[in-house]
Structure formats: structure tokens, C-alpha cells
Amino acid sequence: MPAVMSSTLPFWIGLAATVALLLATLVSGLRRQRRVHLVTGPLTVGALAWTIVLTERLLANYTFPEAAKAIHLPCAKAGGLLVLPVVATGVWLLFAPAARRWHRAAVWLWLVSVLLATSTGIWMFLQGTPRG
Numbered sequence: 001m002p003a004v005m006s007s008t009l010p011f012w013i014g015l016a017a018t019v020a021l022l023l024a025t026l027v028s029g030l031r032r033q034r035r036v037h038l039v040t041g042p043l044t045v046g047a048l049a050w051t052i053v054l055t056e057r058l059l060a061n062y063t064f065p066e067a068a069k070a071i072h073l074p075c076a077k078a079g080g081l082l083v084l085p086v087v088a089t090g091v092w093l094l095f096a097p098a099a100r101r102w103h104r105a106a107v108w109l110w111l112v113s114v115l116l117a118t119s120t121g122i123w124m125f126l127q128g129t130p131r132g
Helices: 003-030 034-061 066-081 083-095 097-127
Strands: none
Touching (some): 003 097, 034 066, 034 083, 066 083
């Protein structure tokens, strides 16, 4: 397996795991399966953090057009930062059922930002070239 391909494999595995956990968290939340949701939610946040670390490693091995980075990076930062209101409203919801609508709004906003970050990230990756 070429070195460049093997350097991308952990990233793609991390991204796939994050998406799978995100879907499990979303479904368990919508079905009000609290126990499952309280496990998959933190796992999703952890997987997202790990995928961000893997992304940084990937960036070291590729060159990307500046215009693509200028579009993707704000989307990625928004996707990373908007998980914080999801976590905060989720903890709030544990203690106050009235927080449900705030949590739901935070989740949907975060999902939109994650979809945008993921799509612009894939678009950027398709324009990248491996370094040396």
C-alpha cells in the first residue's frame, strides 16, 4: 500500500466512525432512547475530536488550494465549535425537560454545520495533492 494511501486510511476510518456514531446518537435521541443516547452522544463528541486530530495529520501530508481551504476551514471550525451548545443543552436537558427545544435547535444547527463541513472537506480533499 502506498505511503500516501496508508496515511489517509486512519482519517477515513475516523470520519466513518464519527458519522456512524452521529447517526446512532441522532436516532436514539429522536426515539428518546435515553440510555443509548447518553452513551453514543459522548462517543460521538470523542470521535469528532479524534477525527479533527487525524485531519491535522492529513493536512501535513497534502497540499490543498488556498481558495478551497478558505471555504472549508470556517465551515470546519463552525462544525467543531457548534458541538459545544449541543453538549451544554444536553446536560441542561438532564435536569430540566424544558431544555428539550433548545437542545433540539442546537442539534439541528450543529448537524447543518457538520454536513457543510463534511461536504466542503471532501470537496477540498478531492483537490489536494500528496506531498513528496
